[in-house]
Amino acid sequence: MPGGEIRFAASELEARTFSALREAGADEASAGAATRAMMHASRLGIDSHGVRLAAFYAEALRSGQVNGRPAPRLHRTGAATATLDADRGLGHLAAYAGMEAACDLARESGIGAVGIVRSTHYGAAGAYALAGAEAGYVAICTTNADSLVALHGGKARFHGTNPIAAAAPVAGSKPWLLDMATSAIPYNRILLFRSLQRELPAEVAADPAGEPTRDPFRAEMLMPLGGRDFGFKGAGLAGLVTILSAVIAGARPDHLVPPMNPEDGSLPQAHDIGHFCLAIDPERFVGRAGYDALMAQYLEGLRRAPASQALAPGDREWRTLEERERSGIPVDPDTARFLRLA
Amino acid sequence: MPGGEIRFAASELEARTFSALREAGADEASAGAATRAMMHASRLGIDSHGVRLAAFYAEALRSGQVNGRPAPRLHRTGAATATLDADRGLGHLAAYAGMEAACDLARESGIGAVGIVRSTHYGAAGAYALAGAEAGYVAICTTNADSLVALHGGKARFHGTNPIAAAAPVAGSKPWLLDMATSAIPYNRILLFRSLQRELPAEVAADPAGEPTRDPFRAEMLMPLGGRDFGFKGAGLAGLVTILSAVIAGARPDHLVPPMNPEDGSLPQAHDIGHFCLAIDPERFVGRAGYDALMAQYLEGLRRAPASQALAPGDREWRTLEERERSGIPVDPDTARFLRLA
Numbered sequence: 096m097p098g099g100e101i102r103f104a105a106s107e108l109e110a111r112t113f114s115a116l117r118e119a120g121a122d123e124a125s126a127g128a129a130t131r132a133m134m135h136a137s138r139l140g141i142d143s144h145g146v147r148l149a150a151f152y153a154e155a156l157r158s159g160q161v162n163g164r165p166a167p168r169l170h171r172t173g174a175a176t177a178t179l180d181a182d183r184g185l186g187h188l189a190a191y192a193g194m195e196a197a198c199d200l201a202r203e204s205g206i207g208a209v210g211i212v213r214s215t216h217y218g219a220a221g222a223y224a225l226a227g228a229e230a231g232y233v234a235i236c237t238t239n240a241d242s243l244v245a246l247h248g249g250k251a252r253f254h255g256t257n258p259i260a261a262a263a264p265v266a267g268s269k270p271w272l273l274d275m276a277t278s279a280i281p282y283n284r285i286l287l288f289r290s291l292q293r294e295l296p297a298e299v300a301a302d303p304a305g306e307p308t309r310d311p312f313r314a315e316m317l318m319p320l321g322g323r324d325f326g327f328k329g330a331g332l333a334g335l336v337t338i339l340s341a342v343i344a345g346a347r348p349d350h351l352v353p354p355m356n357p358e359d360g361s362l363p364q365a366h367d368i369g370h371f372c373l374a375i376d377p378e379r380f381v382g383r384a385g386y387d388a389l390m391a392q393y394l395e396g397l398r399r400a401p402a403s404q405a406l407a408p409g410d411r412e413w414r415t416l417e418e419r420e421r422s423g424i425p426v427d428p429d430t431a432r433f434l435r436l437a
Numbered sequence: 438m439p440g441g442e443i444r445f446a447a448s449e450l451e452a453r454t455f456s457a458l459r460e461a462g463a464d465e466a467s468a469g470a471a472t473r474a475m476m477h478a479s480r481l482g483i484d485s486h487g488v489r490l491a492a493f494y495a496e497a498l499r500s501g502q503v504n505g506r507p508a509p510r511l512h513r514t515g516a517a518t519a520t521l522d523a524d525r526g527l528g529h530l531a532a533y534a535g536m537e538a539a540c541d542l543a544r545e546s547g548i549g550a551v552g553i554v555r556s557t558h559y560g561a562a563g564a565y566a567l568a569g570a571e572a573g574y575v576a577i578c579t580t581n582a583d584s585l586v587a588l589h590g591g592k593a594r595f596h597g598t599n600p601i602a603a604a605a606p607v608a609g610s611k612p613w614l615l616d617m618a619t620s621a622i623p624y625n626r627i628l629l630f631r632s633l634q635r636e637l638p639a640e641v642a643a644d645p646a647g648e649p650t651r652d653p654f655r656a657e658m659l660m661p662l663g664g665r666d667f668g669f670k671g672a673g674l675a676g677l678v679t680i681l682s683a684v685i686a687g688a689r690p691d692h693l694v695p696p697m698n699p700e701d702g703s704l705p706q707a708h709d710i711g712h713f714c715l716a717i718d719p720e721r722f723v724g725r726a727g728y729d730a731l732m733a734q735y736l737e738g739l740r741r742a743p744a745s746q747a748l749a750p751g752d753r754e755w756r757t758l759e760e761r762e763r764s765g766i767p768v769d770p771d772t773a774r775f776l777r778l779a
Contacts, residue, residue, distance in 0.1 A: 173547025
């Protein structure tokens with residue numbers, strides 16, 4: 096955050112974010128879940144999904160696009176499976192509940208999966224995978240989203256940025272934590288590069304004809320991870336996320352999801368996306384002691400590997416967490432105003 | 438296959454491959470499973486993992502590195518989980534058995550997971566995901582492997598090429614089928630480009646100092662999917678595969694796996710890798726009819742999307758299958774000699 100960076104204590108940001116959502120019509124559980132997920136992102140340095148989204152969710156609540164007082168319904172369908180109808184509430188509430196249910200199923204049956212439907216944007220997918228890992232499980236969480244990413248060689252938006260988040264417990268340490276879009280970059284990085292008037296990295300975005308462009312003002316769609324040569328892999332992973340989150344669960348495929356932020360200024364329609372939560376109990380495989388020993392051995396090898404920076408997924412985020420606990424969390428001026436911090 | 442391409446009928450290749458493995462000491466079940474997996478790859482055009490591997494497996498059987506007469510042991514550990522000790526047999530036998538068990542668990546409990554240990558190279562991961570989809574499940578299969586891929590910014594081999602394979606049933610059609618290494622290219626493509634004296638694609642391989650190189654003779658390690666800017670995503674996915682296949686299951690992490698093909702000519706040691714098989718029953722989520730309708734809707738959208746070639750994962754392979762059923766399967770001269778075809 097260049098220029099006049101303003102930092103705030105996490106506790107203050109958390110309280111203001113919660114209040115802002117309550118004032119916009121969210122009930123206590125919904126405001127609490129969305130605040131928790133946004134604070135996860137803000138604490139760990141994933142600012143694109145941090146408290147800057149509070150204004151966006153407040154608007155979605157006020158417009159009625161998102162139901163601030165949902166009655167989510169969990170329905171057990173097997174020894175290891177359940178579905179969850181999010182009742183068009185904030186996706187955060189549904190995803191935390193879904194991951195908790197997946198962990199309960201895994202405790203009972205070794206692995207648990209929950210498919211969530213009639214849900215909305217849930218912020219950083221890693222928040223829910225992390226919750227699963229903190230409960231002791233290897234956890235995976237995916238969501239589909241409205242179309243922003245071209246197919247490999249595509250000339251129009253098709254998939255959402257469809258993240259894959261995964262987390263795994265590490266004995267005596269913070270979890271291993273991967274949270275990645277299946278596009279190379281998120282869409283809001285194009286907007287950021289427009290405001291900075293900077294060139295995009297190569298092969299991350301395409302112009303309206305589907306040709307790769309580094310000009311953020313000509314960028315009309317994202318390209319899948321892998322770029323011009325290997326984008327079929329990113330597109331394949333995006334499709335896997337759609338199948339898990341929408342097709343299995345029973346939500347709309349990405350290309351039929353109305354955008355949450357219509358660019359033509361029209362009123363947003365009901366969003367209706369799906370999420371998938373998976374929890375695996377290592378106890379039912381190698382056993383907890385064996386798992387802990389192998390995970391330690393894997394990470395020790397990784398940290399000793401010759402590299403410019405031998406980082407496990409999450410390492411950078413946990414360092415940011417420490418730094419921000421000491422020095423506060425930077426907030427952009429618009430968000431600070433919205434949260435009545437400045 | 439440039440130059441003197443020789444083609445053979447699938448049935449002939451299959452019989453010769455099976456015989457070659459039997460002669461090398463594999464029992465009927467092992468030879469049958471390995472042949473089935475190699476023929477999957479050869480039929481679908483994944484020639485790197487097709488019958489050209491028969492000579493390699495025969496050598497591993499003859500040296501005793503792979504147990505040709507294994508007694509795999511499946512152990513049920515929960516309503517939805519099991520482990521499988523592959524007894525150092527051909528990985529194909531273990532992986533087909535593991536996926537079949539995962540499907541049985543999913544039929545009973547909605548989702549099923551099997552962790553496989555004490556296993557060896559299993560060829561194309563997609564063979565097992567496809568078997569799960571053909572049985573009616575959304576199926577995922579992963580394996581770890583010996584080190585060939587640098588970390589993001591890494592200067593040494595660390596992860597295996599650690600594939601992610603996934604398949605999903607499509608009513609009235611061949612399954613959706615994704616089978617991708619988490620490196621940009623497989624290692625044998627470097628060897629192929631050496632023999633062709635051709636430049637590698639950009640940012641797929643690195644020299645001994647970890648610098649990206651397009652010279653196949655200088656390439657010492659693969660780079661993770663995503664290249665110089667986004668390789669942390671490919672490395673993160675490779676790590677997820679290691680955690681699922683080795684850490685949870687109880688096999689060795691990639692960097693401790695002795696190579697199957699020691700480049701210094703030393704005798705290969707026991708390989709000991711792990712696989713992970715997951716099967717999900719759509720019946721326990723949106724239901725079969727809902728799943729079929731959403732999958733059709735998703736694929737219809739995909740095939741209509743403006744693109745130079747709007748292909749779903751698997752489309753190219755199913756076309757190759759048709760073409761090879763008509764015209765036979767091309768085999769390189771060395772493999773043709775080994776299989777006594779030429």
